[in-house]
Amino acid sequence: MSKLKNKVAVVTGGNSGIGFGIAEALQNEGAIGTITGRNQETLNQSVQELGAGFIGIPGDVTKMEDLERIFKDTSERFGKIDTVVVNAGGVVDGSPMAAIMDVTEDNYDRYMDLNLKSAYFTVQKALPYLNDGASIILIGSSAAHRAAPGMTIYGAAKAAIISLAKGLSLDLLARNIRVNALSPGSIDTPVFGKIVPQEQLDQVKQVWKDLIPVGRMGLPAEMGKLAVFLASDDSSFIVGTEILADGGMTNIS
Ligand code: NDP
DSSP states (O other): OOTTTTOEEEETTTTSHHHHHHHHHHHHTTOEEEEEESOHHHHHHHHHHHOTTEEEEEOOTTOHHHHHHHHHHHHHHHOSEEEEEEOOOSSBTTBOOOOGGGOOHHHHHHHHIIIIIHHHHHHHHHGGGEEEEEEEEEEOOGGGTSOOTTOHHHHHHHHHHHHHHHHHHHHHGGGTOEEEEEEEOSBOSTHHHHHSOGGGHHHHHHHHHHHSTTSSOBOHHHHHHHHHHHHSGGGTTOOSOEEEESTTGGGOO
8 A cells, every 4th residue: 555645745856866766756655746956957857757746846945935935836736745855955066065275155155055054944934834744854964974075064064954853853743743864875866976077987986885884875766765664654653863874884984
């Protein structure tokens, strides 16, 4: 039986990588709803691949008016929302992660805006439209637990996601809304193509694989299965915590 039949979901950044894998998994369990992203072309492609039940709403998660529109439009189209996957994030376009002396104030602010502030306000703007019993899934990162050169600000923002899950879940218990963090390790998505030159991609991915005890990168579909678990009643007693899915990477020094 479908675990999420006719449940309404919003997946930010559902037009790529982990977000798309999660949207597919939710849909396979009967969910309908919205995927978002700024790139209209990949949004259209992703909606087409998902097929019936999902629409694309373009928007920038760092802009309050876009967040408000995404949830208002979704609710007008589908009714009350049952699941929000706060996934959009990662690398800031045109502003690479950098070593400490190369970090500008603008670079710092943009990473925090995309990876922390947007997560908080995505939840805030969703609240008026959420159903009783809704589940919010904040996408964190193993970078919160395992430092890597040049990734300090991103790691700090993602560490704060774990704290957001704890705090927001307490704030929202009275409304019977659960909040949890899902923190992926190294997952094979288009993000690596955004930060590594094409000719070095295979080599860089091999370095990542060598760091992961299970000997491979994770798949967006694997994050999708965990998102289904957190969205469904199967996880009804899981509140304000983090699921870390990293193939064992953070267990080794
Ligand atoms: P992708 O680069 O494949 O996807 C990023 C998504 O975020 C895209 O859909 C992009 O859409 C969207 N996005 C980025 N900036 C904005 C913005 N300002 N407004 C709206 N949407 C935006 O990366 P992943 O799938 O790998 O990453 C997804 C999430 O998983 C991120 O939060 C990332 O930090 C996290 N993560 C990824 C890991 C990995 O190894 N891949 C590991 C740990 C965590 P568009 O460009 O169209 O706006």
